[in-house]
Structures are given as C-alpha cells and as structure tokens.
Amino acid sequence: MADDRDGGSRRPVRVWVDGCFDMAHFGHANALRQAKKMGDYLVVGIHSDEEITKHKGPPVMTEQERYKMVGAIKWVDEVVEGAPYVTTLDTMDKYNCDFCVHGDDITMTADGQDTYAEVKNCGRYKECRRTAGVSTTDMVGRMLLLTKTHHDRENEAHPPREQVEDLGTGHEARSPWTGVSQFLPTTQKIAQFSEGGTNPQPGDRIVYVSGAFDLFHVGHLDFLQRARQEGDYLIVGLHTDPVVNRYKGSNHPIMNIHERTLCVLACRYVSEVVIGAPYAVTQELMEHFNVDVVVHGRTPYPADQDGQDPYRVPKDLGKFKSIDSGNDMTTSKIIKRIISNRLNYEARNKAKEEKEIRAFENLQKQIASGECFLE
Secondary structure, X not given: OOOOOOOOOOOOOEEEEEEOOOOOOHHHHHHHHHHHHOOOEEEEEEOOHHXXXXXXXXXXXXXXXXXXXXXXXXXXXXXXXXXXXXXXXHHHHHOOOOEEEEEOOOOEOOOOOEOOHHHHHOOOEEEEOOOOOOOHHHHHHHHHHOOOHHHOOOOOOHHHHHHHHHHHHOOOOOOOOOOOOOOOOOHHHXXXXXXXXXXXXXXXXXXXXXXXXXXXXXXHHHHHHHHHOOOOEEEEEEOOHHHHHHHHOOOOOOOOXXXXXXXXXXXXXXXXXXXXXXXXXXXXXXXHOOOOEEEEOOOOOOOOOXXXXXXXXXXXXXXXXXXXXOOOOOHHHHHHHHHHOHHHHHHHHHHHHHHHHHHHHHHHHHHHHOOOOOO
16 A cells, blocks of 8 residues: 555554444445555444444344444455444554544434544544445335335436435434435446456356345345355346346335445455346356356245246256355345334434534534634
8 A cells, every 4th residue: 555665564554444334235335445445454343232222223233244244345354343332542552553434424422422533633533435325324214115216217216315314314304414315326436346356267166146135134145155155256147126126026126226236246255246137047148157057045036027937047057056045134124124113213313313413513613613624
C-alpha cells in the first residue's frame, strides 16, 4: 500500500472496522472493501446481540450468523467477536490497529453519544462512503410491503419508496444519513467487487451452481463453501428477477439481480458470477464454461416451463451432484423473522433515525456558530 522505503521492512497497516452487520449485504461489503484499500490487513469487530439490543434494538440475525457472514467477505482478514459498541483506543491498540474506518454517517449509543468520539478526537479515524440505495431498513421494508417495484428499473418505486421509509422509521423520522434511496448499479461497482478474480487454470475442476441467492445469508454461504470443496473454481449462475418471481412467487426476489450479483461477488468462495443465467442448465452453458460438475443443495426445485427437469442435461452427462450444506436457513425463514417481529423492528428503526436527526441538527448548529469545522 505505502512506499517501501526501508527495503521491504515496512510494517503492514492494520485497519479496524466495527459494526452490527445485520443482514449483511453489499453495502456492508462495499464499506469493508473501501476500508481494506486504506491499509494492508482488515480487522472487523462485530457487536454481540446483547450490545446491539441495548443500544438500538434487537438484530434480525444472531451474532453467530453475523460473525460467519462477515468472515466470508473476501476483503476481511480477521473477525473479532463481541466487539464493544463504543470504539476505544484500548480496543484498537489491543488488535494493533493503526486507525478505524466508518461510513460517512453517524452511529450513536443508547444515550445519544457518538460511538467514535474517542478515536476521532485522537486522529485515528477515517471515513469511507456509504453505498447509496441499500440499508437493512430498506430490505425490511421490501419484505413487509410485498411490492415488486425493486425488480423494475423503469418504474422504480416512487410511491412505495415513501412507504418503505414509513415502515422503517415512522412519518416524522427521516435520517439525513441513512434514509432510503435508490441503488444505481454501474459497471464500475461490479468491477470493484470482481477485483482479485482470476480465470480458471489448466487442470482446474470447475463447479457450477445456480439459483436466486436472494437476501444472501448463512444458508447460501454454507452451501457455497461446501460446493467449492467439489473443485477448484466455483461459478455461480444468478437467475433473472422475472425467473425468480416465476418459481418463488409473491414479491420475490427481495433484492434485484444487480444487488444479488454484488452480494455473491463479495463471497470469498465464489470465483465467477453469471448474471442472468438460464433456469435450465444447458449443454451450451456446460461447454462454454467447461463445467466438470453441477451442484445443487437439498432444497426442492420446480420443473422448467416446458415441464423438464432443469438439471436434466448435467444428469444425463453424469455431471450432477446433490450436496447437503448442513444449514437449513432459507430466505423464507428470514422473512418470517421480520414479519413476526415487525413492531419491534419498526420501533428500533424509528428510534435510531430520530437520534440521528438530533445529532445532525446539533452538528449544523455547531458549524453555524463556528464551534465545529468540516474538512
């Protein structure tokens, strides 16, 4: 990262990032990607369920699920379980970290204090840019509303978007930092998430899997880790939004194909992603990617529109294998968690947004009075 002025003896720069990482999504992954670029070694501290519940309300995913999800993001070098909610110099020194990185929003304790105040005051704090258009609040809102507007890039969500904000925060609370906005996919973002990828090497055994991979979760993660063990190079085919909606129904997928692509690309077990893969695995696809084995989990899958088994071709070729990841988590189970705890999550998000608004207003007053200056 930095100049090697000592003939190769420069000490690696260690970066600290902490957070809840609830329903870990591509926005979290993008923050970690940016943080890793600021140094050489990325340490990520993850708060416990108890700490999160105390300061902002109950998380959707358990601490063990969150630890595993973050550990599988390809830019993360080390995970610290049960990290304190308030970031201190003692914590950073304990893990030999040079500085802390956080997004350009604010995180507050239950009593309204900036959790990064100590490291900011000591000059050991840096910021990265939030990924506009994605938040846990937004994901929760989509699940509760049962709309399909996030699939449609032409008519995306102006009236429903207001409803999403209301579900997440209440009418009177609109955070200046983390309010819902529209995610705009770009080729640059896909390229950034693809960094570090390589082509398969001669002799590599190539594994292919396909599916929706919606609300990328620990069930997907354990399946991909297990699938990767079947070979050397793992290709994930992502079905389009209309195809997923055809076999899943309701408002599925919760995340559109651009969002799902970034979530899967961030996983350290994945080598390549096929965006808009056919539902039925074809001979052409098998030959194009030189696929040695097609893998599927234990979840049932419907027939293709013509009534045929979508895995008929690899089965006929003797290149199909069914595996058990040992994890029964599904997207449907996450949605059931959200719906069964709807009032709790609405109250949590409303309180969070109201604290952020008060902090933002105080910051503006300090700037106006000359007590605070923005660099």
